[in-house]
Amino acid sequence: MSAGPAEALPGAPGSPTGPAGTEPAAGGGGPGQAGPGSPALRRRRLVRSAAGLLMVAFVLATARLYVFPKRDAPVPADAIVMFAGSAGRLELAVRLARDGYAPVLAVSQPTPRDPCPPDTIPSIEVVCFHPKPLTTQGEARWVGATARARGWRSIIVITSTPQDTRARLRLSRCYGGQVQVMGVDPTTRAEWAYMVTYEWAATVKALTIQRSC
Numbered sequence: 703m704s705a706g707p708a709e710a711l712p713g714a715p716g717s718p719t720g721p722a723g724t725e726p727a728a729g730g731g732g733p734g735q736a737g738p739g740s741p742a743l744r745r746r747r748l749v750r751s752a753a754g755l756l757m758v759a760f761v762l763a764t765a766r767l768y769v770f771p772k773r774d775a776p777v778p779a780d781a782i783v784m785f786a787g788s789a790g791r792l793e794l795a796v797r798l799a800r801d802g803y804a805p806v807l808a809v810s811q812p813t814p815r816d817p818c819p820p821d822t823i824p825s826i827e828v829v830c831f832h833p834k835p836l837t838t839q840g841e842a843r844w845v846g847a848t849a850r851a852r853g854w855r856s857i858i859v860i861t862s863t864p865q866d867t868r869a870r871l872r873l874s875r876c877y878g879g880q881v882q883v884m885g886v887d888p889t890t891r892a893e894w895a896y897m898v899t900y901e902w903a904a905t906v907k908a909l910t911i912q913r914s915c
Contacts, residue, residue: 767905768898771866774882779856781806781849785841785869786816786833788862788893790886795819795860798884799826803858808848812836838865838872838904843915846876856880863887864897868905876915 782804784795792809796819799807808829811818818830831848833840845857856879861869863885873881888894 764898764902767867768864768901769894771863771885772870772883774884776803776858776882776884778802779804779858779880779882780852780854781808782858782860783808783841783845784810784860785838785865786810786812787865788886788888788897790889791860791862792817792819794884794886796823798858798860799823799828806852806854808845810841810844812840838868839908839912839915842869842872842876845873846915849877849879854879856882858882858884860884860886862897864894864901868901868908871905871908872915875913 776798782795782798784791784807786809795807795809798804800823802825805825806827806829807819807823808831809818810816810833811830812833813836819828821828831844833844845859848854849857857877859869859873859881861883866883866885869883870881888897
């Protein structure tokens with residue numbers, strides 16, 4: 703009779719046990735590989751969780767500060783002040799002036815290319831000013847100095863929606879009166895992306911480097 707298949711001897715090629723007769727460890731983790739409960743794996747999970755939480759916090763802060771900031775309904779004030787920048791601001795400022803929300807319309811004109819409306823609105827004084835420096839900080843400084851000189855106790859500020867938060871911050875350092883801010887939304891996604899990115903950087907600068915009026 704022919705012999706049946708020979709049983710594999712411990713340690714022989716094809717044997718399910720190792721040279722010492724021990725079976726491979728469950729989970730298959732070889733030398734240098736992190737097991738499911740290893741400190742290295744726990745650290746990686748913690749880092750990923752922290753990164754996810756930071757991303758969620760960043761998205762929520764961006765939405766709150768630059769996409770859906772506080773919205774003020776206009777009420778009569780001593781002056782309407784338009785900060786220079788994106789399209790749509792001048793039209794809103796002129797419309798509010800024509801509707802009688804303030805007797806003065808002040809328009810920031812950092813460069814000759816920036817628009818200045820003609821002084822032809824009935825019963826409205828139009829003032830086009832040149833801020834120093836040519837930034838939101840310069841515009842806030844002008845508002846503070848002019849308000850003290852002319853006795854403005856309340857103003858309506860026209861700016862972009864993404865700039866709303868920073869405009870309030872700058873004005874709070876230079877002007878102690880009542881401030882209503884009305885924002886104009888960017889018209890394209892590209893404008894939104896650019897302006898929100900710019901406002902993040904400018905806000906950090908205002909909070910860390912330029913902390914005075």
